[in-house]
Amino acid sequence: MRGLKPELRAAVQRAAVSAKNAGQGEFWLTSGWRSPSYQQELLDAGIARYGSREEAAKWVSTPEKSKHVTGQAVDIGPTDAADWVNRHSGELGLCQTYANEIWHFELRPEGASACPAPLTNAAG
Helix, strand or coil, X not given: CCCCCHHHHHHHHHHHHHHHHCCCCCCEEEECCCCHHHHHHHHHHHHHHHCCHHHHCCCCCCCCCCCCCCCCXXXXXXXXXXXXXXXXXXXXXXXXXXXXXXXXXXXXXXXCCCCCCCECCCCC
């Protein structure tokens, strides 16, 4: 969990303990902090996969926009664990950011009593 903001790291650790105590099963980070160069590699791979920058932007942010690069986002796996976090987001303070990425979480905005509705995708 190197490179994550301390508040996010603490929330993920609490979520992992809660999931274990609830008998959730496997719970891991599939991605956390990313360097700008690695984020660019992911974007380049997305462009190759989806055929255009516009289509890739629905799944992969630029290094300048990615919350992974700033240590403010994590991807949680496997899918069952991500679903569990979504169902307990209110108590955990972790919010699914994009409707098309059930694994991508950021901290609940400060002062918010609930998670905001997810954006359609990474493009907004």
